[in-house]
Amino acid sequence: MQKKLMRCCMTQRKTHRSRNTLQTGKKMITAAIISMLALTTLLCAHINPGLRLPVCAGSWYPDNPEELRAVLKSYTAGEPITNSFPYALIAPHAGYQFSGNIAGAAYRQVKGASYKRVIVLSASHTVHCTDPTVIPDGIYRTPLGDVPIADKEIKKLSALYPRLKHDPSVDSRDHTIELHIPFLQTVLRDFSLIPIQMGPLSWTECRAFGRALAAFTKEYPALIIVSSDLSHYPNAHDAETVDQETLNWITIGAASHLLDREKHAALLQYPNVQTTACGMVPIAVLLYYSLAVDTHDIRIIASGHSGNSGGDMKKVVGYGALAFYGDVHTIRIPDTKEKNMSENTVTDEQGKELLTLARETITAFLNNTPTPTAKTNEKLFNEPRGVFVTLRKNHDLRGCIGYIEPIKPLREAVIDNAISAAVRDTRFSPVTPDELKSISIEISVLTPPKKVASYKDIVIGKHGIILHCKNRSATFLPQVAPEQGWDLPTTLSFLASKAGLPAHIWRSDECSFEVYEAQVFNE
16 A cells, blocks of 8 residues: 555656646747747848838737737727717727727727828837937737838928837837737728827927827828826826826816926826826927817727736726817918017016006005006006906916906006905915015906907917807916916816816807907016
């Protein structure tokens, strides 16, 4: 019996040795195959430097063509939300097992459409690039086949936007564009590709690139895809909240606000939020593009997070799908540098005197001494004018009150509003005498308001805006939007909120607008 047990144990040991040897052999074979594939990739890239080979197949998504087609077919199944095809999509770029259903919801909106070219905008996750960078020519390969790079169109885009760099290495190891190509191959036929990786850009740079794309697509119509996940690494509950906020801001076109919010993502009230959207720069470019082509029909298609697909609920990545609809043939790019008023100009010397009058008025009021008078008796100072007086301390707003309508002579309007800005702006405590020396004064002299037919007639940087809606109104001076880096949709959304109205309401027929211009004088 003991000998039988020993043989049994010896047999088990031999079996274990055989299994270990087999497993070791499999690992060696797998490693050899991976090395051969890597070597093949390098050799192919060397032989054909214009060939961009897949680097995520077999890990982020299936590498077997039949399996991949079946997976993509399931993700894109269903009907689109409208009979119209969008001109742009925002879709995630995580592994298909996590975000494939969200990306599929976006791509089913273009299923069966005919686009000759597709522009994919992404924020590079592997290589730092300061300017938008494109693969200039060649082939983009996936397990489903090859997609040609639109080299001739890229040259045209480069002429419109000279900062566009040509460097295929920026995308050679990145997943953020590659994961969209199989989806495109599933829902479209016979298209060429313009794959653009991006680094950090300011809102003005995003606007410039968005306008260049608008000019480009007027001659070369294209579907634009923005590759982006949403929040990274909050818990599931917080991700749902912060992502919904992000999606809502996107739908109102608040590009500059989103960029600023992303810049300060770590300061949001949600713990562990490292980013609100890893592709925020491409998102901003698309929003400025939509502003340039004058279309604002942006719809949320789907949203979710990695926890919905079996990931850790305490640390998730958020995903969203959006579609942009409208006619993109009309390009409207306002001249934001146009600021000169056409009537009743105040000279620089008169502006300096008004600033002196405002400071002396506030000083006298705080010290209970007589209110000063203007040193000259010029006709302009006795004309009724709209006036705002703005106080700032260390560049932060400290008070701002004024008259939009010309209800008092310019001299009296400056005196009244200087006092009101100092002690009657209910958003702030009254200015103290000791504090006044650290406060700077700004005076805005306004032209009479004029009604405009539509918000589309408003020019940021030139016009002060008055919003009227549901028996409420609010205004922003012309300098507010440029100082904050806001585009028109962002400005109107904040203006609606200032009036105590929903941020989206400015698009409705219930709202009307007036505009005015301003000469601004600063100490």
